[in-house]
Amino acid sequence: MQLYSFCILVLGVPLVSLSDPAQCSCEDKANTCTVIAGSNGLPGTPGSHGLPGRDGKQGPQGEQGEQGLRGTQGPPGKVGPPGCKGDQGERGQKGDCEGRELELLKTQISGLQAELKALQLTTSKTYKAILGHIFPNSTTAEGKIFAINGAEGDYETSKATCYNLGGQVASPRSAEENIATLKLAAKLGRHVYLGMNDQETEGIFKHLNGDTMKYSNWAPKEPNGEQEDCIEMYMDGKWNDIACSNVRLIMCEF
Ligand SMILES: [Ca+2]
Ligand SMILES: [Ca+2]
Secondary structure (H helix, E strand, O other): OHHHHHHHHHHOOOHHHHHOHHHEEEEOOOOEEEEOOOOOOOOOOOOOOOOOOOOOOOOOOOOOOOOOOOOOOOOOOOOOOOOOOOOOOOOOOOOOHHHHHHHHHHHHHHHHHHHHHHHHHHHHHHHHHHHHHHOOEEEEEOOEEEEEEEEEEOHHHHHHHHHHOOOEEOOOOOHHHHHHHHHHHHHHOOOEEEEEEEEEEOOEEEOOOOOEOOOOOEOOOOOOOOOOOEEEEOOOOOEEEEOOOOOEEEEEEO
16 A cells, blocks of 8 residues: 555545556565556556565574595694603613623723733833843843843842832842753852841841831841842842942842
């Protein structure tokens, strides 16, 4: 009925003509008006389209569609905070590692000892060769080398001479060493100084390294000198204490 009134206002046609409902057809669905005839009997001009109608009621919800394909994996997320420190595990059993290291050390030490021994042998041979050049007259006894070169001096000179060569004044500690000393001195037929003395305590003879003298081969009634603190060897191998200022053949031991 409202749409019918709207037709009257828009077209401006006589009320009589419009009063005939047969000549104006209005359809709710199309929302349009169609003029059939004018006042002069001729067909009128077509009317313009009316405004669009209101939206209809919302239809029922459709069925759920099929699940789509799985998308690609996204980038990794940020690093999370560190976790809590775990409990200490039980102590494991002792392995063979320590044993192997010990064996390795033993092998290395054994190798070093062999090298040292070879080096000492080489050094000893070299040293003896040099010594033989310095002291043409030498002999060995119980691992020692006794040597003379004919030089003489007082006790202090004898000590310094032998010390500078890496040895010391001959100091027999056994009968064998005493015999070796005697034989060497006999080549030059001169008395030699021995290394022992009682300079520190009268009557108590000691070796140069401080050892108390245990072996001795004193001549009868010797030692007999409070002012005689050094020792010479006679040509029979016996010993006599003498003043250290005396000059005697220098014999060194190495
Ligand atoms: Ca003395
Ligand atoms: Ca004496």
